[in-house]
Amino acid sequence: MATGEQIVYLYDGSFPGLMCALYESLHRNCLPEDVCSEDSAVLYLYPTQRIITDEGQARSFQKWILEHCGSDVLTFVRHGFLSCLARREIRILRFLRLARERGPRVLDMLQHDDVLPLHRAVLHLRRESHLLKGFVHFSLRQGVLVATIGPRNQVLPLLAEHFCTRFSAERFLIHDSTNNMVLMHDPPRTELLSVTGVELSAKDQGEEDIEALWRLFYDTIDVSGRENPRLRMSLMPKRYWSFMTEFQEQGTGPR
């Protein structure tokens, strides 16, 4: 067992940065109190150690995870990083320490305290990204399909492949307003960017008509004798509604 050390690792907030922090911990067999992003404005009670991001080291550490723990564990770690779990970095570190001992089977150990919370967070991310594959509704603006979402997790990296395959020849843009990120597809280029904000141009002509058709369809398809608002809410939580065409009045919503 490593000795717990009263130290906090500070990394640059990027995934390669986190990889370097984890490498530092496992390599030196030192378990820090916490691993935090530099920009998280927290007052640390412990001395801090700055981790320098080295892309090469991050890559070789991922290769090590792949070889010792398998691809599912590596994907799990990546998804853990994209989740909205509080203190996810230190949880990923604890998980990886267990994975180093147990190998790929660590993913089956849901009863373990170093696995379960992270597992739940990853499941939450994956479920949310599955839901959003459907709930992302575009509107045409200057010939580009544009959508805004407000997810809890960083879903864009998981959505990229799906939308780029489905709409391979289309120009589209999905703006994640929670995490200030944008997925841009301008064939053949695809980019995932951090942004400070997005200014939307006006909807193209005829767009309101199509949206009216969709709203009409949405309202018509409901069988009123089966009304079940609670079921709808549990399958499609209300926080997604404000971004969806069918819940926007004509001429409202992001213009």
Place this chain on the structure above:
Amino acid sequence: MDVLSKLEILADAAKYDVACTSSGVNRKASPGQIGSAASCGICHSFAADGRCISLLKVLMGNHCAFDCRYCVNRRTNDVRRAAFSPREIADLTMQFYRRNYIEGLFLSSAVERNPDYATEQMIVALRLLRKEYRFAGYIHVKGIPGTDKSLIASLGLLADRISINIELPSQASLNLLAPDKSKASILDPMGYVTEQIADYKSLALRRQGFSAAASFAPAGQSTQMIIGATPDSDLQILRLTESLYRKYRLKRVFFSAYMPVVSDGLLPAIDSRPPLLREHRLYQADWLLRFYGFSASELLTESNNSFNPYVDPKCNWALNNPDFFPLEINTASREELLRVPGIGVTGTRRILAARRQASLTFADLQKLGVVIKRAQYFVTCNGRRPEDLPVAPDTVLRGLISERLLAEGRKGWLGEPEPEQLSYIREHPLLEGGVPGWQLVNK
């Protein structure tokens, strides 16, 4: 008539078809195409009734030559009529698809003139979509009973899924309510689709690696039955369902609680409520047939031929088979675990994986997602039961009947008078036959 009005009429006419799934096939667009399909299916919204909206579900037209009593589009019913042109259907689908409102199209039609003519119209629309618009998204198309086989063959090459609705679960009910349809006119094309799917599949297997083979309804075949319009019992319906899965290799059988849309002496009164709980129980039993290794004859018998409204079919089976339990979590087989109330397919998979690492306790089970409240009466962990396992019949029943159902029972949702307290339910005649097993905990 403009597209907006047509959509209003023809989506309204299509909404009683419950199936809206887009599952069963994985496909990526080839260059020049637009669209893809995901085998898990994707919901793009949920209607106020809680049903998934995945496909643009519309009728080609609702001018019908048939006069099925239960149907809102019957020839003699006085409703607004409309018809889309194939081009209108294709354009609307593409407009919606491009904005990611939908996974694809669910196209159905009333029997305009005759089954063959109506089907030909649908084929034209699907050809436009697939060939001209190079659409690679999901298409579910309805086969109309009595359609010529050559037309069904064309449909199958354009669509991902075909469904031919049985609608009524017995010949007697069909004779009574759907005089233009017969068992043969439904089952013959259904059997033809089954054969074609199998043929194309084996052809694709043989040619694997040589060239891309055409596929015939790669997401399989489904059907739908109306529940509660006729006196057919749950047992009859479940047996029919089972044989459809076995004999016709159907992917899904859908149940639709009858919603009175027309007044007719042969049908439930126009103000009667749809039997939603019965529909729910049938779906639960359907799941047990498809994923849990149950057979229809285990779930219902001639003497007990309808589902218990208060406990689900799996729980009901468990209570009636006390000798099967308790099972030891750390040694029971997959098939056995699947039969425990409170343990589902995912729970079973997790238990099997986790117990290879360490033997499991009740606290572990909870973390694996098992519903302890239900499972605790039926399992042991390392030979032990939970220490504070309640034994009072009241508490046991409360544990097995969901709180929600009790609340709904009180609201009269089950069509029963309002029960004052739980004792009412214990004395309910349906529980006397169906839930004798609460003594189980005293063993």
